[in-house]
Amino acid sequence: MTSTRQLTGERTDLLQALRRHRGFLLQTVDGLTDEQAATRPTVSGLCLGGLIKHVTGVEHRWMLFAVGGAEAMSREEVDWVGQFQMAPGETLAGLVEGFQQVADQTDELVATLDLDAAHPLPEAPWFEPGASWTVRRVLLHLIAETSQHAGHADILRESIDGARTMG
Template sequence: MTSTEQLTGERADLLQTLRRHRGFLLHTVDGLTDEQAATRTTVSELCLGGLIKHVAGTEQRWMLFAVGGAEAMEREPIDWVGQFRMAPGETLAGLVERFQSVADETDELIAALDLDSAHPLPEAPWFEPGASWTVRRVVLHLIAETSQHAGHADILREAIDGAKTMG
């Protein structure tokens, strides 16, 4: 695979943007205890550790799609509720380590995959029937997903101790 340090142009831009938003998300958990990371600070089920877990799982599944299509993406079932919570025995450090491992794998794939390669989307009510996404579209989706959840995380963190990612 191509080293991500040697990337230029579109690939470098996509990767730099994804890394920036991952950094915003990771900043929201900096210095927290496991108990703080598992705390629900709003009426929603979201906690900071759960957001780290969710974004890592989502990124991993979408990159499985980028490589092998819907079938590869759907090999493992999704815990729709548990993906947003820290389970007993999970630690923030462990969730961050997995997040970073998934990010490293994604970065290598972005460096190597054909951005124009496309696969039909899985059948789901939230996807247009018969639509396909390119690897480029998958990466853009990951940027949007990570950015959105970094914003959620910033609100949750501010409710814990007043810290802000952007403030």
């Protein structure tokens, strides 16, 4: 359900970059079973399904921030450990479906939001006190986050079955 509104310029560039890295991440789980997606093949404890789950949550929460600021973002509780694992009953197909729904919602929002609108960041030790981010900065962060985790996922996939998705 991608927007029918024609995007140009900066919005197109931002969405193309985000979509490209989402595609890399999704490619890492292509053809895997639920068991493989839940496997933790390295000492890090990460699994592919957990990375899909984490990136979905991150994108969702940052888009809440883009629309309504830190207060909107903080309404969503974060399971700091569980977000990186597949919980009992979760399936890779279900995680990918949720990922795609959030991606579609983000794509729709990018077509309508003011990229210069800014909100103060939530209070956290990793943010400079009093700093604000624009919607543009949020999108750049999502591109970086998705890209970084697509690289992690590539290593995990290669550890599972030797498949290399990015090289």
